[in-house]
Amino acid sequence: MTATTRLDPESCYRAVKSRDRRFDGVFYTAVRTTGIYCRPSCPARTPAFHNVTFHPSAASAQAAGYRACKRCLPDATPGSPDWDVAATAAGRAMRLIADGVVDRDGVDGLAARVGYTARHLGRILTAELGAGPLALARARRAQTARVLIETTDLTYADIAFAAGFSSVRQFNDTIREVYASSPTELRGRRGGRPATGTVTMRLAVRTPYAGRALLDFLALRAVPGVEAAGEGWYARTLALPHGSGTVRLELPDVAEPGGTAFATATFRLEDLRDTAAATERVRRLLDADCDPVAVADAFAGDPLVGPLVRRWPGLRVPGHVDGHEIAVRAVLGQQVSVAGARTVAGRLVAAHGRPLAPPVAQPEDGLTHLFPDAGTIATLEPEELPMPRSRGRALVGLCAALADGTIALDRGPDRDQVRSALLAIPGIGPWTADYVALRALGHPDVFLPTDIGIRDALRGLGRDPADAARLAEAWRPWRSYAQLYLWQTHSSKEQ
Structure with a gap:
């Protein structure tokens, strides 16, 4: 219900009457008699139907002359899925x-x-x-x-x-x-304020939210110097438009559906103008705008994925803070184990990453470097890279296209066009292009039928891996989430 023409007043009003939290961030309720706009789950008395209008964005309500409700803080919600x-x-x-x-x-x-x-x-x-x-x-x-x-x-x-x-x-x-x-x-009056230069935010996510599983996924793949993880937390460096930064995350693990939970993010930024960009990129990493109830409903009758959704409610597709970085790491991960890709990435960071300077650097958490940018890698000779020469050529070619803007991984271009551009680079195949779409572009409907983790998962569930692509057709438009649920079946071995 994002388009103005698709906001059915009767359906919206039913959601408001039931205070359905699933629609927080999907639309906003403006009340003529009070001049305010609210989230659908606002605990205030439900206004009469003839006194309300519905808006697809907070900006739409503001443009119509309404101000935000001080009780429900309607703009502090996840975005529309x-x-x-x-x-x-x-x-x-x-x-x-x-x-x-x-x-x-x-x-x-x-x-x-x-x-x-x-x-x-x-x-x-x-x-x-x-x-x-x-x-x-x-x-x-x-x-x-x-x-x-x-x-x-x-x-x-x-x-x-x-x-x-x-x-x-x-x-x-x-x-x-x-x-x-x-x-x-x-x-107002409040205590416990952080020191100037450190920004702590609560980032809203819909529930259920499997924060522990997301942390495990990120920790397994953490690149030394760039990322670090511990019990209940994950941290990494950030390359931002005006400078560098770091973020430390504490994620909720909430199994109950239908509400809003909050991830705590503590940023250290070289330039405070990067606050909005840093926040949005971390929200991508957390898949914060996903509607897990809609995903679960789509798999409810599926004999393969349905039981997995009930076992691990609220699993998210891990995004990324930098499309260029995840594209490089996807190439590094071609035909090698997760541990092998992490080792090679660590060597690349040590040799070509840019060191962080205090006070942004957090050596106590192991955060010392930014991941090498595409322009730097594009100038390297394939023979200099710690990988087979053919893969080194593919990596250099990819980084050249990223550095000159031929390929953009900022979620602005059309996804199909990005995939075609990636596949046009020698050495970049469907697995790499689709993994980039999964994590850099936030595509909810990507499936990697040749991935060794998927093949092992299907085999463990008593299915023939050769049927992976056929089975995945029933999981549209949420194949990316099916991918994560299948990976999760052997998490005890790898995560």
């Missing part, structure tokens, strides 16, 4: 807006990344999300600013620029308009 499922131009644009592209490159830069003119993209976004790119970016800035006001000890000027505002006056005016409160009133 439809943005990744359908991957329309509007959905891809929303991901880029959340990454701060409008703040950095303007509407023209956003349109170029999505592949449309600025005017046509504005029409698409207004039709599907009820607001144009500037209004959507403004709503995202307001949300980031509110979180920083309430959870950090940063000055208001620092918060204004960290959230992407161009001036303190614009920041003050927007906060007052959206939240009907001044920044000082939002901050």
Whole structure:
């Protein structure tokens, strides 16, 4: 229910009456008599049907003159899962807006990344999300600013620029308009503030959420110097538009469906203007906008995946903070074990990664380097790389295409076009291209029938691995999640 024309008022009102948390972030309820907008699960008294309108985005409600409810904080919700499922131009644009592209490159830069003119993209976004790119970016800035006001000890000027505002006056005016409160009133009195330079945020995720399984997946593949993990936490370095940073995550593990949980993310950023980009990239990593109830419903009658979903409710598809990095790591992982790929990646980082400088570096957690960027790897000779020469040529060719912009892995371009461009590079096959789509592009409907983990999982479940592709047809449009559930069956061996 993301497009304005698809928001059926009767269905929306039923969700509001039942306070159904599954629709938080999918649409917003605006109440004419109070002038506020809420999430569907708002605990306040349900307004009369004739007094409400429904909006596909917070920006749409704000553009109609409504302010955010102070009780349910409607903008502090996961995003719509439809943005990744359908991957329309509007959905891809929303991901880029959340990454701060409008703040950095303007509407023209956003349109170029999505592949449309600025005017046509504005029409698409207004039709599907009820607001144009500037209004959507403004709503995202307001949300980031509110979180920083309430959870950090940063000055208001620092918060204004960290959230992407161009001036303190614009920041003050927007906060007052959206939240009907001044920044000082939002901050109020609270204790336990983190030191300046460290930003701690709570990132909303829908439940059930299998945080422990996600941590295990990431820990198994953690590259020394770039990533680290321990009991209940995961940390990594971040290459961001204005500088470097690190993040340390503590993830919830909640089996009960139908609610919202929060992952705690602590950022150390070289430049506070990267706050929005860092937050969005970590949300991708966590698959924070997934609707696990819809995924479970799709597999409810399946004799193979259905029992796995009931055994591990809320399993997520791990995304990534850097599409270029995961593409390089996908090539490194061709025809080798997970441990082997991790070892080779560690050698690449030690030889060509850029060291982090204090105070961003966290040597106590083992975070010392950024992963080598595509431009650096593109200049290397295949013989210099710790891998077979043919794979080294494929890696150098891939990085050259990434460095010159021939291939973009920022969720802006069409997924099918990205896959075709990857396959055009000698040495890049379907497994690599689809693994990149799975983790870098957030594609919910990717399946790797030749993957050794999938073949072993099917064999362990009494199925013929040769039937993998045929079996997967029944799992559309959630084949990526079926992939994770099958991998999870032998997690005790590898994770």
